[in-house]
Amino acid sequence: MRHSETGQILPARCNSHLCPECSPLHQMTARHALEIGMVQRCIERGRDCVVWLTLTDTSRGDLDLQRLTKQWASTVKWLRRNWGAGEYALTREFQDRGALHPHVCIEVSDEVADDLMDRRSRASYVRRMRELRPMAQANGWGQMVDAVTVDGITDMQKVARYAAKSVAGYATKEAAEKFKRAGARRVRPISLSYGWYPDGLAGARRQVLAQPKMSDSRIEGKWERIPKPRAC
Secondary structure, eight states: OEETTTOOBOOOOOOOTTOTTTHHHHHHHHHHHHHHHHHHHHHHHTSOOEEEEEOOOOTTOOOOHHHHHHHHHHHHHHHHHHSOOOOEEEEEEEOTTSOEEEEEEEEOOHHHHHHTSOTTSHHHHIIIIIIIHHHHHHTTOOSOOEEEEOOHHHHHHHHHHHHHHHHHTTSSHHHHHHHHHTTOSSOOOEEEOTTTSTTHHHHHHHHHHHSHHHHTTOOOSOEEOOOOOOOO
């Protein structure tokens, strides 16, 4: 893009998660959407009610994005029916071995949130090992699962920061190859349910761009796109 008055040239925003120039904005947007979504759920309910859920691939490591989407659809139906699940934010990650797996922030019933508050408790063990694990394996996930209630604003910030860090890691050639092998047509590491954040990721992005530290760095004036040179 070229500034019409000063002639300054800057890279145009492509909005790809694989782009090093655009990745920082995606990272800030993901962190904002996850953190504010968790805070809003707990304010509305008047208590901690969001669980940080981890699902994994099987030992075969052949999960692709299409299967992940299908398996999550059946999984969230079970969670809504059995754990009183509501709104959620899902992030797609790759493990060190290259296996694809999701982390999910998901709203659950008061009883489930209480049971999963402490991993050391008997109630947590029953929820994770006797309910979550059999369901996960029945829906095609691996046996390594976890679920713990996000406890207070500090934990919410940690969870959001962790998820956003994974988004930043996608702006590499290695990540592009992983997504390609997983069958990606378009890289979308974060998915939000309809009511998690007003206007979804687009709304979160507008809020991030409206923050003073972002708006203060904005260069006012008219910008024009520089056409790509034609191949000879």
